[in-house]
Amino acid sequence: MQRISARQCTLGGSVSVDGIGVHSANPVTLSIDPAPADTGYQISRIMEDGRIVGPVAVDFSRVTRTTLCTTVDLGESVSVATIEHVISALSGLGIDNAFITLNGPECPIMDGSAAPFVDAIVEKGLQVQVAMRKYIKIIRTVTVRSNDSFAALEPHNGRSLDLEIDFDNKVIGRQRMIFEWTPRKYVENVSKARTFGFMKDAQVLRQAGFALGSSLENSIALENDKILNTTPLRYEDEFVRHKLLDAMGDLALGGMPLYGKFRSYKGGHALNALVLSSLFANEANYEIVLADDLPLAFDSLDDLPQNLEIKSYLRSVG
Numbered sequence: 001m002q003r004i005s006a007r008q009c010t011l012g013g014s015v016s017v018d019g020i021g022v023h024s025a026n027p028v029t030l031s032i033d034p035a036p037a038d039t040g041y042q043i044s045r046i047m048e049d050g051r052i053v054g055p056v057a058v059d060f061s062r063v064t065r066t067t068l069c070t071t072v073d074l075g076e077s078v079s080v081a082t083i084e085h086v087i088s089a090l091s092g093l094g095i096d097n098a099f100i101t102l103n104g105p106e107c108p109i110m111d112g113s114a115a116p117f118v119d120a121i122v123e124k125g126l127q128v129q130v131a132m133r134k135y136i137k138i139i140r141t142v143t144v145r146s147n148d149s150f151a152a153l154e155p156h157n158g159r160s161l162d163l164e165i166d167f168d169n170k171v172i173g174r175q176r177m178i179f180e181w182t183p184r185k186y187v188e189n190v191s192k193a194r195t196f197g198f199m200k201d202a203q204v205l206r207q208a209g210f211a212l213g214s215s216l217e218n219s220i221a222l223e224n225d226k227i228l229n230t231t232p233l234r235y236e237d238e239f240v241r242h243k244l245l246d247a248m249g250d251l252a253l254g255g256m257p258l259y260g261k262f263r264s265y266k267g268g269h270a271l272n273a274l275v276l277s278s279l280f281a282n283e284a285n286y287e288i289v290l291a292d293d294l295p296l297a298f299d300s301l302d303d304l305p306q307n308l309e310i311k312s313y314l315r316s317v318g
């Protein structure tokens, strides 16, 4: 079986989704296009007057806000919010290179999960590229704390996340998920988990101009110890799975995939961004390695999601 995980990947074709921003409620179209090797994830925004700002690398150094969602600065006083779910879909599927373009200030929330992005990409398949995949291998543990919560990046043979949440709420309570990444496991166990929120916060958020687009169509809404949605949870522990989905998006802002373990207790976007910038603050914490030099997280096509077709494999190898 080919070690496809050793090679960089992009999308098999362009995809486009329409939706609304969860905070702004504005309609937005987001497209994702294949990109050459070593592009990483680059984002552009089409402004109302037709001007295009970007593409710029979706990089941790461009993260400007981490309240409620992750926002990146594109320069020229232009930003894009709520990037974490679409980036999570790309990272979760093992896509290294993509151009993301949208015509609004916020990525569409879709159903509150990464599944609509995943489905659109899976429909087009993957393109395995010639260039060897590079990883950021964690060689020294980095930990950041805030009150009783923490996030850490640790050396580990593989790509792993160990995430725990602890809510003073009977529906959520304490949930923990340990996840050894493969694209198939991401699609099946993580990508469908929806974002969630509490009704007591919604009122305050709306008055401040946030969550204007949030609804039972795109969030799990909790009122005290009750879920207001009439449809059942997609996973019994959907809440921790969504936090893991978010973390996968936030941690993909290092420019290439991380090789190591992420651990977090009661974390979120702010700690995710902080642990990543702390990792890069000291070159002794990590090294850039070629996939060939690592025992890989997944080695065979069996670890790809069902229906995901490799459209072209090393097409341009001479």
Ligand SMILES: [Zn+2]
Pocket: 084, 085, 195, 242, 246
């Ligand atoms: Zn989220």
